[in-house]
Amino acid sequence: xxxxxxxxxxxxxxxxxxxxxxxxxxxxxxxxxxxxxxxxxxxxxxxxxxxxxxxxxxxxxxxxxxxxxxxxxxxxxxxxxxxxxxxxxxxxxxxxxxxxxxxxxxxxxxxxxxxxxxxxxxxxxxxxxxxxxxxxxxxxxxxxxxxxxxxxxxxxxxxx
Numbered sequence: 001x002x003x004x005x006x007x008x009x010x011x012x013x014x015x016x017x018x019x020x021x022x023x024x025x026x027x028x029x030x031x032x033x034x035x036x037x038x039x040x041x042x043x044x045x046x047x048x049x050x051x052x053x054x055x056x057x058x059x060x061x062x063x064x065x066x067x068x069x070x071x072x073x074x075x076x077x078x079x080x081x082x083x084x085x086x087x088x089x090x091x092x093x094x095x096x097x098x099x100x101x102x103x104x105x106x107x108x109x110x111x112x113x114x115x116x117x118x119x120x121x122x123x124x125x126x127x128x129x130x131x132x133x134x135x136x137x138x139x140x141x142x143x144x145x146x147x148x149x150x151x152x153x154x155x156x157x158x159x160x
Contacts, residue, residue: 001080001090008035010073011062012104017069018158019100019107020135023116024076026084034058035072036138038084042147043113043138049147050155068160071107073100075120085141089116094124101130111135111157114142133157 007030012019028038036043044055053064065072077095081088101107110130112118114137121132135157136142136150145153154160 001082001088003078003080003091004030005078006074006076006095007033008074010071010100011035011065012071012073012100012107013066013069014104015069015106016065016071016104017106017108019071019073019104019110020113020158021097021110021117021121022072022074022113023120024074024079024081024089028084034061035074038140040140041138042140042150045147046138046151046154049151050158050160068158069106070158071104075112075117075124087116092120094120097121097125098128101128109133113138 007025025035026038029035044061047064048055051064051068053067054060055064073095075094075097076089076092078093080090109132111133112121113135118134136145136153138150
């Protein structure tokens, strides 16, 4: 199992209202140097579906986040893993969410893109006084809900 550190800075703006937290970048995201870069991951498709904003490249994706006052980061700072599945994450160290929230007081809620991110947050940051919400995993492996059903939930929670 390889020890890895998170490769990206958070994407966040002075007026971001909602922080979206994933668990840890997939191997494909590491290769492409950007969040949710696996071609089958539905994260950007969901945001496009509910905003109609183009998501054809990194710049457009960043502008979508800025336009809709969303911040994006992952809960895990470092870990060991053997593949991209959340279930393979071991020896987890969390990112400093408390300091991030202090530095960006406009953030009024946190939304998790999966149960693993929510579980880790609750382990390390349960004492923080900020509302949290679960978003269905955008992974194509999470097929319990259709893209349309996921988009409906994201739209409601992200207030888009």
